[in-house]
Amino acid sequence: MTGILDGLTLVEGSAFVAAPLGGMTLAQLGADVIRFDDLGGGLDHTRWPLAANGQSLFWAGLNKGKRSLRVDLRSDVGRELVSEVIATAGTFLTNFPARGWLAYDTLRARRDDLVMVHLKGNRDGSSEVDYTVNPATGFPWATGPRNLTEPLNSVLPAWDIAMGELSAVGLLAADRHRTRTGEGQLVEIALSDVAFAVVGHLGRVAEAQLATRDSPRRDGNYLYGAFGHDFLTRDERHVMVVALTHRQWKALLEVTGTQQQMAKINEATGVDLDTESGRFEDRDLIAAILRPWFESRDLDEIRLAFQGTGVSWGPYQTFRQLVEDDPRVSTETAMWEDVEHPGVGRHRMPGTPLDFSAVPREPVRRAPLLGEHTSEILTGMLGLTDAEVGRLADAGTIDLGPRA
Amino acid sequence: MTGILDGLTLVEGSAFVAAPLGGMTLAQLGADVIRFDDLGGGLDHTRWPLAANGQSLFWAGLNKGKRSLRVDLRSDVGRELVSEVIATAGTFLTNFPARGWLAYDTLRARRDDLVMVHLKGNRDGSSEVDYTVNPATGFPWATGPRNLTEPLNSVLPAWDIAMGELSAVGLLAADRHRTRTGEGQLVEIALSDVAFAVVGHLGRVAEAQLATRDSPRRDGNYLYGAFGHDFLTRDERHVMVVALTHRQWKALLEVTGTQQQMAKINEATGVDLDTESGRFEDRDLIAAILRPWFESRDLDEIRLAFQGTGVSWGPYQTFRQLVEDDPRVSTETAMWEDVEHPGVGRHRMPGTPLDFSAVPREPVRRAPLLGEHTSEILTGMLGLTDAEVGRLADAGTIDLGPRA
Numbered sequence: 001m002t003g004i005l006d007g008l009t010l011v012e013g014s015a016f017v018a019a020p021l022g023g024m025t026l027a028q029l030g031a032d033v034i035r036f037d038d039l040g041g042g043l044d045h046t047r048w049p050l051a052a053n054g055q056s057l058f059w060a061g062l063n064k065g066k067r068s069l070r071v072d073l074r075s076d077v078g079r080e081l082v083s084e085v086i087a088t089a090g091t092f093l094t095n096f097p098a099r100g101w102l103a104y105d106t107l108r109a110r111r112d113d114l115v116m117v118h119l120k121g122n123r124d125g126s127s128e129v130d131y132t133v134n135p136a137t138g139f140p141w142a143t144g145p146r147n148l149t150e151p152l153n154s155v156l157p158a159w160d161i162a163m164g165e166l167s168a169v170g171l172l173a174a175d176r177h178r179t180r181t182g183e184g185q186l187v188e189i190a191l192s193d194v195a196f197a198v199v200g201h202l203g204r205v206a207e208a209q210l211a212t213r214d215s216p217r218r219d220g221n222y223l224y225g226a227f228g229h230d231f232l233t234r235d236e237r238h239v240m241v242v243a244l245t246h247r248q249w250k251a252l253l254e255v256t257g258t259q260q261q262m263a264k265i266n267e268a269t270g271v272d273l274d275t276e277s278g279r280f281e282d283r284d285l286i287a288a289i290l291r292p293w294f295e296s297r298d299l300d301e302i303r304l305a306f307q308g309t310g311v312s313w314g315p316y317q318t319f320r321q322l323v324e325d326d327p328r329v330s331t332e333t334a335m336w337e338d339v340e341h342p343g344v345g346r347h348r349m350p351g352t353p354l355d356f357s358a359v360p361r362e363p364v365r366r367a368p369l370l371g372e373h374t375s376e377i378l379t380g381m382l383g384l385t386d387a388e389v390g391r392l393a394d395a396g397t398i399d400l401g402p403r404a
Numbered sequence: 405m406t407g408i409l410d411g412l413t414l415v416e417g418s419a420f421v422a423a424p425l426g427g428m429t430l431a432q433l434g435a436d437v438i439r440f441d442d443l444g445g446g447l448d449h450t451r452w453p454l455a456a457n458g459q460s461l462f463w464a465g466l467n468k469g470k471r472s473l474r475v476d477l478r479s480d481v482g483r484e485l486v487s488e489v490i491a492t493a494g495t496f497l498t499n500f501p502a503r504g505w506l507a508y509d510t511l512r513a514r515r516d517d518l519v520m521v522h523l524k525g526n527r528d529g530s531s532e533v534d535y536t537v538n539p540a541t542g543f544p545w546a547t548g549p550r551n552l553t554e555p556l557n558s559v560l561p562a563w564d565i566a567m568g569e570l571s572a573v574g575l576l577a578a579d580r581h582r583t584r585t586g587e588g589q590l591v592e593i594a595l596s597d598v599a600f601a602v603v604g605h606l607g608r609v610a611e612a613q614l615a616t617r618d619s620p621r622r623d624g625n626y627l628y629g630a631f632g633h634d635f636l637t638r639d640e641r642h643v644m645v646v647a648l649t650h651r652q653w654k655a656l657l658e659v660t661g662t663q664q665q666m667a668k669i670n671e672a673t674g675v676d677l678d679t680e681s682g683r684f685e686d687r688d689l690i691a692a693i694l695r696p697w698f699e700s701r702d703l704d705e706i707r708l709a710f711q712g713t714g715v716s717w718g719p720y721q722t723f724r725q726l727v728e729d730d731p732r733v734s735t736e737t738a739m740w741e742d743v744e745h746p747g748v749g750r751h752r753m754p755g756t757p758l759d760f761s762a763v764p765r766e767p768v769r770r771a772p773l774l775g776e777h778t779s780e781i782l783t784g785m786l787g788l789t790d791a792e793v794g795r796l797a798d799a800g801t802i803d804l805g806p807r808a
Contacts, residue, residue, distance in 0.1 A: 004577045007584075016648075021605065025570070029577055043649050046680060048629020049611040049620075057607030057614075058629075064605075104761075123737060131632050132716055135644040136730060138723035140625075142559045144548065151634065151642050151720040153625045155547045158562035161602055163757075165569035166429070170758040172576040173408045173433055177762055179583065180411075185762035193757035196733050198565055199726065200740075200754040201425065201468075203461030205733065207453040208723040209751050210461075215724055216453075221557045225452020225462075228535050230555065238555050240539045244420075245447050276450060314536035316555040318545045319612040320619055322603065326540060329600050329609065333527060336604075347613050350604040353567075353597035354574040358581055358589035 003030015003362045004354075008175065010091035011036065012066065013082075013102065015043040017130065017157050018191065019095035019119050020062040021164030026171065027065035028352035030362055034089065034377055036069040036082050039399050041370050051344040060341050063367035064349060069378075070371025070399040077397045081378065087111040088381045090184075093171060095119040104186040113184035115174045117167050123190040130157035133192050137199050138208075144218045152218075159195040166194060222287075227279035229287045230316070231294035233302060238316040239294065243279060251310035256293045265289065323348070337364040342402070371401030407434015407766045408758075412579065414495035415440065416470065417486075417506065419447040421534065421561050422595065423499035423523050424466040425568030430575065431469035432756035434766055438493065438781055440473040440486050443803050445774050455748040464745050467771035468753060473782075474775030474803040481801050485782065491515040492785045494588075497575060499523040508590040517588035519578045521571050527594040534561035537596050541603050542612075548622045556622075563599040570598060626691075631683035633691045634720070635698035637706060642720040643698065647683060655714035660697045669693065727752070741768040746806070775805030 008031040012023035020035070027033035037045070047058040069085065072078040079101045086092045087110035096102055098118045108114045121128030131153065134140060140151035170187040178184055199205055208215065221230040221240065227249070228242040243249035253259045262273055265285050272278040279286060294302065299315055306313055322329055331338055335353060340346045351364040378384045378398070392398045412435040416427035424439070431437035441449070451462040473489065476482040483505045490496045491514035500506055502522045512518045525532030535557065538544060544555035574591045582588055603609055612619065625634040625644065631653070632646040647653035657663045666677055669689050676682040683690060698706065703719055710717055726733055735742055739757060744750045755768040782788045782802070796802045 004581055017606075024605070025573060029573075047648075048680070048684070049607040050629075050681070051610070051614060057610040059607075061605045061607040061610065122732065123739070127714075127716065128718070129646060129648065129716055131627055131646050132644055132718035135634070135642070135718050135720040136726060136732075138721055138726045139560050140720055141722045144556065145552065148549065150636075151625070152548065152556075153634070153644065154558055154560065154562070155628065156543050156558065156562055156602075157606075158558070158560055158565065161562065161566050162569060165566055165573060166757065168573045169429060169433075169569060169576065170760070172573065172580065173758070174760060174762070176576065176580065176583075177408055177760075179580075181762075183762050185760055187761070188759045189757050192732050193737075193739050193754075196726065196730075197739065197754035197757050198560075199723065200733075200752070201428070201465045202421075202561075203453040203463075203465040204723045205727055205754075206455070206461040206465065206748070206751045208727040210455060210749060211724075215722060221555070223535055224559065225454075230539070230557070238539070240536055240557070242533060242535050244451075244533065276452070277454075280452070310531075312531065312533055312536055314532070314539050316539040316544055317542055318619060319542035319603065319608045320615075322540060322542045322600065323609055323612040326600075328526065328540075328596050329604075333597075335527070335597050335601065344610070345614060347610045348604070350597075350601035350609075353570065353593050353601050354577075355592040356574070356578060356581075356589055357591070358578070358585075358587050 002359065004356045004359050005029040005031040008032070008091070009089040010034070010093055010171070011086045011089045013092070013094040013096045015095065016047070017062065017160035018163040018167065019093060020044070021161060022117070022119070022167035022171070023066060023093050024062055024064055025165060025168045025352070028362060029354065033066040034069055034085060034373070035063060035066045036071055036085070037370060038073040039070060045370070053343050055343050057344065060344060060367045065365040066368055067373035067377060068368035068371055068401065070374050070401060072397050075397055077392070081382070081398070083107060083110060084382050085377060087114070090114060091171065091175065092116045093167065108184065113178055113182060115171065115178055115184050115187070117171045117174070117187040117189070119163060119167055120188065120190045122192050128191050130160040130191065133159055133195050136192070137195050138204060142216060142218055145220050146218060148218060159191055162198060163189060163191050163194040222283050225280050226276040227283055227286055229283065231291060233294055233299045234296055235298040237299040239299065239302060240314050240316065241290070242312040244276070244312065246274070247310055248312045249279065255305055255309050255311055256290055258289050258293065261289045262286070334361055339364055339366050341366045342369060369402050371399040374398050374400050406763065408760045408763050409433040409435040412436070412495070413493040414438070414497055414575070415490045415493045417496070417498040417500045419499065420451070421466065421564035422567040422571065423497060424448070425565060426523070426571035426575070427470060427497050428466055428468055429569060429572045429756070432766060433758065437470040438473055438489060438777070439467060439470045440475055440489070441774060442477040443474060449774070457747050459747050461748065464748060464771045469769040470772055471777035471781060472772035472775055472805065474778050474805060476801050479801055481796070485786070485802070487511060487514060488786050489781060491518070494518060495575065495579065496520045497571065512588065517582055517586060519575065519582055519588050519591070521575045521578070521591040521593070523567060523571055524592065524594045526596050532595050534564040534595065537563055537599050540596070541599050542608060546620060546622055549624050550622060552622060563595055566602060567593060567595050567598040626687050629684050630680040631687055631690055633687065635695060637698055637703045638700055639702040641703040643703065643706060644718050644720065645694070646716040648680070648716065650678070651714055652716045653683065659709055659713050659715055660694055662693050662697070665693045666690070738765055743768055743770050745770045746773060773806050775803040778802050778804050
């Protein structure tokens with residue numbers, strides 16, 4: 001390990017998105033992250049999307065750069081082994097129920113300065129997943145075409161992602177505290193708190209509570225409170241255009257040559273289009289004025305016309321177009337590398353989006369195979385002999401993963 | 405400051421979501437975060453949603469717990485003051501262009517161990533915002549009702565949020581490196597990298613690249629690769645139900661009494677509903693079997709029936725229902741407090757979702773008024789006298805903000 005978090009070791013007991021992403025974020029910065037799983041793999045071990053051979057591309061994506069420890073978590077010996085690995089590492093990140101052998105106090109009895117970060121569904125410990133908490137946030141009623149009468153979910157598990165990154169913040173903050181004071185601690189975070197806090201941060205709780213205006217309605221691809229909208233191009237692509245700042249607005253009018261028409265709109269409606277609120281109020285008119293410009297040009301012409309102008313825009317892409325057409329997702333960049341994942345095949349994998357000038361980028365490491373590092377972890381961290389490891393494997397308490 | 409990040413001081417030069425959220429995340433953990441702005445306020449100073457008096461609830465939401473320094477950023481003296489504040493703090497988080505007086509090398513000349521975290525749109529320094537990068541990710545083509553023919557944006561700026569939290573991870577990682585080695589550095593992160601990396605982490609890049617099956621189509625409120633769907637209740641509420649794990653699936657069938665019917669579906673289609681993939685394949689049939697159960701019950705009955713059963717579900721709420729009905733967004737919880745924001749009024753504000761056992765929760769602090777702390781920052785950090793501050797204010801180089 002040579003990354004910015006060199007010297008940090010943590011154990012992860014996890015499944016799905018948030019906790020694995022939190023651990024992987026740290027692993028991609030150079031921390032030694034050991035994910036332990038039951039013999040059959042975690043609850044996320046077969047999560048879609050899948051590769052042709054049935055392996056989970058989701059699991060492969062969210063566990064890159066970790067080491068894998070595969071243990072019978074129902075056996076006392078298995079639990080003892082994992083507990084000792086946690087105590088040796090000194091830092092534990094988990095979304096498992098923190099009770100019994102995984103209770104903070106139980107683990108801390110083995111290591112007084114243990115830092116444990118516990119991800120929960122709700123603050124009271126009850127369960128909640130991204131797809132059930134998102135409906136509660138209010139966003140599904142604010143998302144979708146104007147004429148839609150039903151709430152619309154996000155396909156992206158945005159709250160899990162926010163919680164994953166925030167759990168890494170919590171872990172580093174507690175590690176800093178331990179470095180300064182010698183004191184370990186339990187850090188807790190709940191998915192619904194993460195989600196609802198963001199609703200508050202964006203001003204939506206205050207807006208609803210103070211009820212200063214009608215509740216915002218779903219508004220298709222319009223931006224809330226400024227001008228932003230999508231347009232169809234002549235070659236049947238779609239582009240998104242945003243005028244949030246004065247500069248973006250001026251650039252958009254200049255390139256599209258619509259200044260005069262916008263001035264007439266201004267006169268016709270009495271709404272000042274030089275303000276964000278005014279552009280929001282007249283968004284349908286603005287879109288109607290701009291539409292012919294886009295519909296009479298191909299995407300490539302539009303790209304050329306906007307280049308270097310300060311217009312804020314972007315083309316819509318499918319996942320496949322992103323992979324095939326976008327130079328930002330290519331091995332020409334520093335973030336993406338082609339890496340072989342046994343069984344799945346060679347494919348493009350992202351490293352961390354963070355660049356640190358003091359250390360070179362870590363090479364992108366694939367996810368482990370289940371149990372791949374069981375032997376080296378038990379011998380290297382707990383000092384077991386190869387013979388002891390062999391006996392545990394023979395007894396079915398551990399699994400050494402696929403042999404070379 | 406008594407939070408977990410006690411002793412950390414950083415300066416923030418920012419606008420909109422990501423950088424302000426990164427700074428606020430650290431401020432709510434006890435860091436002293438100084439946001440500086442031009443005399444008229446930043447580009448986000450009037451961003452919607454707005455309070456009745458026109459103040460930005462967005463700005464108030466994303467700058468809680470910071471101190472505000474208000475300076476003429478176009479003047480040499482103003483830039484000199486801000487540069488000195490940055491050098492004194494030693495840590496700088498910004499999404500401003502890092503050139504000229506804000507270039508890393510320029511600032512570092514004043515403080516050799518400076519940590520600077522720079523948030524960019526794209527890796528090459530070109531601009532990009534959440535609403536223009538989201539179209540490129542592929543998600544807008546995967547979101548929405550099945551019959552929709554146009555891409556659909558996310559109203560939530562999920563990528564900004566992920567970048568905000570990840571920038572805080574980067575800052576803490578660089579701060580740790582400085583503590584261990586004495587070395588400062590420049591940390592860089594680009595919004596499109598954050599977004600596309602997540603697309604990769606979730607397996608969507610691999611899926612598209614390996615092209616192991618047809619591109620997933622938009623699928624309304626169904627969950628991808630398992631069973632999850634929304635249902636209308638008798639009292640015309642909507643609920644989301646998820647069966648990702650075996651336990652959740654069994655609990656759902658048991659409570660709704662649909663085991664027999666599901667077994668018949670299994671027989672009829674030959675698809676094994678005891679697998680995630682099988683439940684995804686037969687999702688329309690499963691939904692049709694479950695629908696009458698929901699449509700013949702009110703939300704409260706459903707809530708009662710599911711209580712303590714292991715069924716994973718949640719009701720849809722508008723922003724207003726979230727604020728009015730959900731006990732998780734109330735001052736009964738540890739995270740929410742009613743706080744007065746001058747001009748806007750008293751309203752519910754969230755603190756950090758992270759709980760640290762080693763320190764008490766920080767009280768929720770409102771956002772500053774623009775320039776509120778100008779005087780105390782210049783006297784406290786730079787050692788200016790009150791007379792000097794007064795002369796700068798008279799000259800229009802700084803603004804002391806609203807007087808009491």
